[in-house]
Amino acid sequence: MSTLEIKDLYASVETKEGRKQILKGASVTINSNETHAIMGPNGSGKSTLAYTIAGHPKYLVDSGEVLLDGEDLLKMTVDERAKKGLFLAMQYPEEVPGVSMTNFLRTAKTEVDGQAPAIRTWTKELTDAMKKLRMDPKFASRSVNEGFSGGEKKRAEVLQLELLKPKFAIMDETDSGLDVDALRIVSEGVNRAKENTGLGILLITHYTRILKYIKPDIVHVFAQGRFVKTGGPELADELEETGYDKYMPEGADSE
């Protein structure tokens, strides 16, 4: 059993107008085999939370802690965090022209595990995983995300998740821009990862529809840079009814 603890995290970004604090005391603890849905209005800092935990250099930690099994992730480089078992599925995955999906995945797997995967089992695992995600085998030889549709990029993120087998995955709006079929296929991939490895999941979403496929154990409302409410799956139903208005500052727009 592993634990990811985020303790009273404050973080800022450097903007043209100066340094702006986005995270304002975010705290949450996730265990293996738990799915936490983080729901909140646009601009509340959900992606900032994801990037700060993963170690994006643009996001500057002001104070607080991020611990994986008691080890301080904030002292580690991005690749060290990945080796410890942290995975981020990005809201807007980057295109990497000139690097093929197979090369990228094999290199990442080798780095994360500290040794190259056995070629025969690896090839089979890759082929099987792509098949289950209904990805055309041709994608293996294409450059990472280059010219992929929105849905294909999200499948590629889940493919990485299934192959790299992290302890914790932050899924940043993996559902956005997916049609119903793609949503189901992508969700099944996340569910497989959880079943196979006991993955702990931080599922960031703006909408409740993905929660029909990926059942959360715990639902959080995230607003203005911190967790403002925590409940069970019924909290998601309540949000569907009421929206985020009551969690917003006066006069703000929840979209």
Ligand code: ADP
């Ligand atoms: P969410 O994911 O909840 O929609 P974000 O974390 O993307 O929210 O953004 C939170 C706030 O921080 C927004 O006001 C956004 O404009 C600002 N912000 C985030 N990243 C940057 C950045 N790199 N530069 C400037 N402002 C940023």
Ligand code: MG
């Ligand atoms: Mg947003």
Ligand code: MG
């Ligand atoms: Mg976001």
